[in-house]
Amino acid sequence: MDSNPFLDPSFAIRWSQLTPEQIEPAIDLALTRAQAAIDTIARRDPASLSYENTFLALEEATEELNLAWTKVTHLQSVADSPALREAHNTLLPRVSTFYARIPLNAELWSRLKAFAETPAGQGLRGVQRRFVDETVAEFRQAGADLPAEKKTRLEALQSELAEITQKYGDNVLDATNAWQLLVEDEGRLRGLPEQAKAAARRSAEAKGLGSTDRPVWRFTLHAPSQEPFLTYLDDDALRREMWLGAIAVGANEPQDNTPLIRRILALRAEKAALLGRPNFADLVLERRMAKSGGRALDFISDMQRRAAPAFTRECRELEEFKAAQTGGAVAPLAPWELAYWAEKLRRVRYAFDEEVLRxxxxxxxxxxxxxxxxxxxxxxxxxxxxxxxxxxxxxxxxxxxxxxxxxxxxxxxxxxxxxxxxxxxxxxxxxxxxxxxxxxxxxxxxxxxxxxxxxxxxxxxxxxxxxxxxxxxxxxxxxxxxxxxxxxxxxxxxxxxxxxxxxxxxxxxxxxxxxxxxxxxxxxxxxxxxxxxxxxxxxxxxxAKNFRSAVAVMRQVALAKMDLLLHLRPQEFLAAADFEAAVRASIADCLVPTSPAVPTIVRRFNHIFSDPVGYAAGYYSYxxxxxxxxxxxxxxxxxxxxxxxxxxxxxxxxxxxxxxxxxxxxxxxxxxxxxxxxxxxxxxxxxxxx
CATH class of the missing domain: 1.10.1370.40 (Neurolysin; domain 3)
Incomplete structure (x- = not known):
């Protein structure tokens, strides 16, 4: 079994041998060994405790599992396949439950606390002192002091969170890959840079679409395809089609993430309550620089206040520019027009086209x-x-x-x-x-x-x-x-x-x-x-560096504010009949006015919802x-x-x-x-x- 490449600790990883059928036996064995190492610490004679056989032993107990599971999750992010995804998702609940149980292990916690309170523990300095303090704080934050029945609920909650956040990310990936836009008339691609056009033709050829005599151009929602399309293409109807495809990611069956988001928020709120915190944001941020959700929100609100006058001016300038160019009335633009007209304004103001840098x-x-x-x-x-x-x-x-x-x-x-x-x-x-x-x-x-x-x-x-x-x-x-x-x-x-x-x-x-x-x-x-x-x-x-910089700042403010409000006041959103509308209303003062209104990215916001914690309540960090x-x-x-x-x-x-x-x-x-x-x-x- 030690020949399993997922368990091989060698620096040179044998990627060609990391096959889906190897995953379950490797992870099962790593879990067994890690649990045995933890049990050894938890059974230590209280009179024999030392830094080496408690805290340092705990650090080493999960090393093999950490490496093996990292290989699995990495492969799923760069070489996804049905077999790999099935193996990963089969093991995910077991791995998540194992890690969740570590700080909830009463005997383990008693040994760690006991050593930390000894003269030897109190006498530690430097990185060892930091390690003990951080581990103790992490255990307490994760529920080490909870009564047994709450620990049991917390374990189940953590396992479910791991499964449904993984499903959220899978839905975003699958919906992104499922969408394509095929163009057969080259005349409709006016304005598109030659590089983007050539890439679209190669994409079609790779899918067996089109021929030398009758070429086809294939566009996708991946950034190198989507961004130049929405920024440069003159055809308004095609840009609208691309935009509709983008906002549908995570919003439609069979990849609708709305029910998953509701459940994730409910579980995170319950987790915070179990751990005696008023909300998930306060739980997550208490050991970060911001220290609390309220302080993080104050920081973002201050940034919003400082950027607001320039933001309002920049939004109005773009509306006036489009009106002057088209002879129309000054009015909010359509969402699929924003990047297009902003690029035209940049060219007029600075005689600068970013494509000249390529x-x-x-x-x-x-x-x-x-x-x-x-x-x-x-x-x-x-x-x-x-x-x-x-x-x-x-x-x-x-x-x-x-x-x-x-x-x-x-x-x-x-x-x-x-x-x-x-x-x-x-x-x-x-x-x-x-x-x-x-x-x-x-x-x-x-x-x-x-x-x-x-x-x-x-x-x-x-x-x-x-x-x-x-x-x-x-x-x-x-x-x-x-x-x-x-x-x-x-x-x-x-x-x-x-x-x-x-x-x-x-x-x-x-x-x-x-x-x-x-x-x-x-x-x-x-x-x-x-x-x-x-x-x-x-x-x-x-x-041109700071062209529409207030709009850029406000976009980040909007995402951070949405994230914080969802985790500071989840019940307001969970009670809403139209979840998306409630989310949008909470950040409306940060959004560029458009007609029609732009849905938020809440259903495809991987940073916040594709991990049990990840950037949740932490997007302000950027x-x-x-x-x-x-x-x-x-x-x-x-x-x-x-x-x-x-x-x-x-x-x-x-x-x-x-x-x-x-x-x-x-x-x-x-x-x-x-x-x-x-x-x-x-x-x-x-x-x-x-």
């Missing part, structure tokens, strides 16, 4: 530039491993090794950048193996991955990216560095295992280098001529961390964006520290003070320059 962002050059930025700022070296030398889950996936300036291997990572129907949407980073300092003084390497759904290459040219896609690559690499640079001896405190409203700081910080001329010149080169972005285009790009990154980057701007001393200080005080220290203290250590909200407002053009 030739300067070939994927391979962007990746090479990213690695050069990491080298200059953080002293890192990234080496691509030859194709075929390391197994991957798909031929497109690349594998890299990361070393510091002294040649010490810090870790390795996979990169998987293009969309597939078997791959979930969006972009993300995850970790597979957590290394770090060993007891003998050596250091084990980390293993991670980054994924996206970026513009793919074509037969006659490389993958040419939008600037936003470039930012996405830098963003996910920031998360990856947070994992790979971790120097924390406790794995569960390493890397991205930090407070959720702190985790986006390293990722959003990296995006700043996508806007600096000095860093862009390292990689933004025309894919044919090798020429850098002309200064005229660069100046227009920078000038804006919270954006405040941190805008402020922290002012130090790089002041001291030099390639100042190695500043970069190494960021590594030493943020990237390498994980959750070994309270994030507020980490931030103060790097900046010497608390964050300044005005830094973000100034960067967004919503406050005067300092």
């Amino acid at each position: 030739p300067y962002f070939p994927l391979e050059r962007v990746i090479a530039g990213l690695f050069e930025v990491a080298h200059r700022v953080f002293g890192l070296r990234v080496i691509e491993v030859a194709s075929g030398a390391v197994e991957t889950w798909h031929p497109e996936v690349k594998f890299y090794e990361l070393a510091d300036a002294g040649g010490r291997q810090l870790g390795s990572f996979y990169a998987d950048w293009h969309p597939r129907e078997s791959k979930r949407g969006g972009a993300w980073m995850n970790y597979l193996v957590t290394g770090g300092p060993r007891a003998d003084g050596t250091r084990a390497p980390h293993l991670g991955l980054i994924c996206g759904n970026l513009t793919p290459p074509s037969p006659d040219r490389p993958a040419l990216l939008t600037h936003r896609e470039v930012e996405t690559i830098f963003h996910e690499f920031g998360h990856l560095l947070h994992h790979l640079l971790g120097e924390v001896e406790i794995k569960s405190l390493n890397g991205v295992n930090v407070a959720w409203d702190f985790v986006e700081l390293p990722s959003q910080m990296m995006e700043n280098w996508c806007w600096e001329r000095e860093s862009l010149d390292l990689f933004a080169r025309h894919f044919e001529s090798g020429a850098p972005i002309p200064e005229e285009i660069f100046q227009k790009m920078v000038a 804006k919270w961390a954006e405040v941190l990154d805008a402020d922290a980057f002012t130090r790089f701007k002041r001291e030099g964006i390639f100042n190695a001393a500043t970069g190494l200080d960021f590594v030493a005080k943020i990237l390498s520290r994980g959750n070994s220290v309270d994030p507020v203290e980490l931030y103060r250590n790097f900046m010497g003070r608390d964050p300044d909200l005005n830094a973000l407002l100034r960067r967004s053009g919503l406050a005067p320059a300092a």
